[in-house]
Amino acid sequence: VGALAQKDVGEYLNKYFVSSYQKVSTFTLTAGGQKQGGNVASYFCTPEGRVLHVVAGPVSGAKLLEEARWVEETWKLAEMQRAESVGQLQSLFRAAHLERLAKDYNLRLSARQLPQQESSSAVTPIRGPRVDALLNRVAEPQAKVHLLLAVYSVPKIARVYGTVFESILNQAISTTPVVQNR
């Protein structure tokens, strides 16, 4: 959240994105004011609510800006290539996430090694033992994000937010209010 107070981050996000927020978890505030638990995930989505990218956990303003620019520039590439169907977007962003995996985490996979893209109408949550096994192939949270979005490209946010928070950030999804121990 501190990254969002930076002028350059604010200007960029306000120019290229429409922003919102949502409570998906909780934490405990002790009597001494210490926080127990809690985390944050930043989603970059299409106007249809399809996830192009996620930044898992708190990051610096520079890092958030870098990731936002990557999303926006990759999106411009999709526009230039007239990738107007979900299938075309899936292929383009799968390749983009695979490229990041290779460049940033030295994990080289080709699209042919991955399962076939899911149907654009799929609604079931992307989670379970198979997904956990997939994510366990890499250690760093951001590498897990790239791997998840390479295999399950451009999913609806409702399908992946649970996996991002619980399997990548190790923070339980919860609708309960913040607990204050007085």
Next chain:
Amino acid sequence: VQPQKPVSAASAAKRNAQPAKEAKSGPTPPPPPVLAVNHIAKEPRAPEQVEFSTAGPPAKDPVQSVVQQVTVKKEQSVCSTQTCKGNDNFCGTAVAFLPSPKLAEEEAAKQHKLVFVLHVSGNFEDPGFT
């Protein structure tokens, strides 16, 4: 396969247009220290935050670190973009937030922009509860 809206050159130009709300701040913006004082004075929780941010070594809890970063930023120069002055939609950041992802998606479709959604633990509107 769901077809998506084609993106025209006109819509791309609209996406690159500067937001009109920045013109509201007037020709000569006030100096940052004055803004910071004004902003903190409007928030009843501010004294607690300042004390919290300066106490002890850096926290290991990532969320606590985030709150500390926000607080330090407020002490230095709150709302350096001058777009959030007196506007609760910024939630103490330099980013304009709509109150729900659904609204953001609708607005993004109109403006031919993408959507940025923050998933948080706690209440984002309250700096002490995220």
